[in-house]
Amino acid sequence: AQSVTQLGSHVSVSEGALVLLRCNYSSSVPPYLFWYVQYPNQGLQLLLKYTSAATLVKGINGFEAEFKKSETSFHLTKPSAHMSDAAEYFCAVSSSLTGANNLFFGTGTRLTVIP
Amino acid sequence: EPEVTQTPSHQVTQMGQEVILRCVPISNHLYFYWYRQILGQKVEFLVSFYNNEISEKSEIFDDQFSVERPDGSNFTLKIRSTKLEDSAMYFCASSVGPSSYEQYFGPGTRLTVT
Numbered sequence: 001a002q003s004v005t006q007l008g009s010h011v012s013v014s015e016g017a018l019v020l021l022r023c024n025y026s027s028s029v030p031p032y033l034f035w036y037v038q039y040p041n042q043g044l045q046l047l048l049k050y051t052s053a054a055t056l057v058k059g060i061n062g063f064e065a066e067f068k069k070s071e072t073s074f075h076l077t078k079p080s081a082h083m084s085d086a087a088e089y090f091c092a093v094s095s096s097l098t099g100a101n102n103l104f105f106g107t108g109t110r111l112t113v114i115p
Numbered sequence: 116e117p118e119v120t121q122t123p124s125h126q127v128t129q130m131g132q133e134v135i136l137r138c139v140p141i142s143n144h145l146y147f148y149w150y151r152q153i154l155g156q157k158v159e160f161l162v163s164f165y166n167n168e169i170s171e172k173s174e175i176f177d178d179q180f181s182v183e184r185p186d187g188s189n190f191t192l193k194i195r196s197t198k199l200e201d202s203a204m205y206f207c208a209s210s211v212g213p214s215s216y217e218q219y220f221g222p223g224t225r226l227t228v229t
Contacts, residue, residue, distance in 0.1 A: 032215045043119070043206060043220035044158070051215035090158060094214050101146060101213040102160040102171055 002093045006106035019078040023091030033074040038088040117141045119221035138207030148208040
């Protein structure tokens with residue numbers, strides 16, 4: 001079974017400061033890991049994904065995440081926050097097993113960027 | 116850029132009524148999904164659909180739920196007899212392939228059961 005835990009339902013950062021959103025996963029098989037962003041009244045948009053290639057993954061809008069198997073973590077970072085980064089961020093895991101396609105989402109972290 | 120569309124954006128229905136939520140996935144995608152998000156809670160998987168049949172479903176997806184791809188472009192979720200606890204945002208998603216492939220999400224349908 002797969003699950004993810006996102007520490008911190010709300011994170012506030014100042015504009016220009018480092019963004020760090022935490023995600024820890026649990027998986028009985030090698031996982032695929034994803035970060036999605038949700039802007040108000042919109043669907044989920046993929047930021048980046050880890051699918052067993054490079055452990056440091058770069059995504060859109062300057063975000064990146066590092067897969068650390070020893071820590072079962074996949075934290076999302078951005079060196080310098082922008083006002084437009086304010087949104088809800090979801091970490092998700094799926095199984096690498098054939099035929100197991102569904103995503104298991106975390107509870108989300110709402111990012112607020114303070115001017 | 117191709118996108119997943121969903122209609123309606125908001126549906127209000129009375130308890131016990133049937134509702135059909137509609138989705139148009141991206142045209143060359145082969146895998147289709149429904150998820151739901153109860154207000155303030157996490158996004159939860161309901162069902163995945165591939166090759167005209169359900170490939171996976173969660174415990175939430177009981178006999179009250181059904182999915183269909185009636186005409187090769189639409190993908191529908193039917194709830195036969197709605198309950199108050201079915202009130203949620205329902206998201207449709209589609210992907211080219213399984214597991215490692217990106218799932219593209221629609222904007223959602225907000226279902227309110229009164």
